[in-house]
Amino acid sequence: MAVSVRTIVGMSGGVDSSVAALRLRDAGESIAGLFMQNWADDGSGDCRAEDDRRDAVAVSGRLGLPIHFRDFSGEYWAGVFEHFLAEYAAGRTPNPDVLCNREIKFKHFLDAARELGAEFIATGHYARVDKAGAEFRLLRALDRSKDQSYFLHQLGQAQLSATRFPLGDLLKRDVREMARAAQLPTAAKKDSTGICFIGERDFREFLARYLPAREGEIRTPAGQVVGRHPGVFYFTLGQREGLNIGGVRGFEPAPWYVVGKDVASNVLYVDQGSDSPWLHSQTLWSEAAHWIAGQPPAARFVCSAQTRYRQPDQDCEVSVREDGSVEVRFAQSQRAVTPGQSLVLYDGEVCLGGAVIAATDAPDCAAPLPPKEPTT
Structure with a gap:
């Protein structure tokens, strides 16, 4: 049954979405929440989906809002995660947050909100929307240290015309203070990190579940072998951690950095110095x-x-x-x-x-x- 609300807020169970809902409610907006389940937990790490769901319900209760639930895990797998794996297998380094926003939060979530009778969606992203003439524009957030327009750049006119970012004019510290003042249960909750919707876990172990490791040589650009790697797709350009290269005869005892990958020959290239040419x-x-x-x-x-x-x-x-x-x-x-x-x-x-x-x-x-x- 459709609900008679104007805006559906994406309730993630975090402090940002909680305060987004708070601000809209206090402004007199007719709102409801919606919690998205986007990853079917495979037991490989701290997914936190159930904890986030409980927090989203608790915040909605505190604010007196109805809350809805949708399972987009199949859509996330097909629209985001399969691409994520294909890019890593090809030796590239994808950005799943960008694709997640385009395919899930501002596509399937928006469709679900409209099915519920709403005109707008709102999220806890740090960004702003305005209108110049007939054109909707995506603007950076006031808090540049938290600005998320980088991850939202794939949105278009249809999405922006139906989207609200209630936190775009706030500093993060003010968001925390507003949550504390309203006694929201997420006021002190740690910000989520890790892969979009998948959470914090050992990345190499997680990726190995889907892309079997194949060891190979670590070489300098001159071709000298200086170590072994567990799989070229575990590394990205400029990376220092995880190379496990000890002292190499003929080289200074300086840090090594990834400077190239050859997926076809399974070779990882490294050089010394963070400013390598x-x-x-x-x-x-x-x-x-x-x-x-x-x-x-x-x-x-x-x-x-x-x-x-x-x-x-x-x-x-x-x-x-x-x-x-x-x-x-x-x-x-x-x-x-x-x-x-x-x-x-x-x-x-x-x-x-x-x-x-x-x-x-x-x-x-x-x-x-x-x-x-x-x-x-």
Whole structure:
């Protein structure tokens, strides 16, 4: 039976969604909550789904709100997790939070809210929506340290026109204080981390359940073997942890970093120094880009970009290619730009859209750099 509410709040069982519901209720909005079950627990870690469900129910009770439940675990597997595994198997590093937002929170959740008779959905994301003329825009949150527009860049006009972000103008510390003042049971609850909806667990052990490990060599770009790895897809560019490379004769006792992966030959490439030249690029190419306005601002334009979450703005020039992908040339060299991750473009506070990174002009570890000229 449809409910006579205007907005359905995605209740995750965390403090952010709790305060989002609180703010809407206190503003006189007609609301109800909805808890999404998006992962069928496989026993491989701390999934916390039942704890989160109980907290969502407790908060809804405290606020006097009806709450609904939907199981999207099948949709999550088909729309997010299978892609996640395929990307890792190909040696890339995907960003499941971006796909989860597009496929689950702002697709299946939105559909469920409309089936319940609601006009809008609301979430605890730190972002803002406004309207300029006929166009809905996605804006950064006031609290830049918590801004989540990076993960929301795949949304479009249809989603933004039906979405509210009640926390977009708040600082995180104020959200906690509002929860305490309202005596919400999630006021002191730790923020969730880990893979979207899957939770905190040993990532390597978790991934091995779906992608069987295959050991191989760890080499320098010059081809010298310096260790063994448990599987190239467990590592990402710029990573230092987990390499387990001890002292290597002929090399300084300095940290090693992942600088390349060859999935076909099962070789992991490493180099010493966090600022290794093998990690640097100035140009990237993407897959087909998504534009929040429905189209790019121009065929060529300057803006700022992020190639990872919470990265400071990077000035760049964007060229839109005929196939819908983009070529981005940065004003400054970039470290560890990683295929599979998201490029997100901004014009000041406005998120323009973004794309999955396909390739960069970083040196190829299979084609070593030319030797340095001897000093005189």
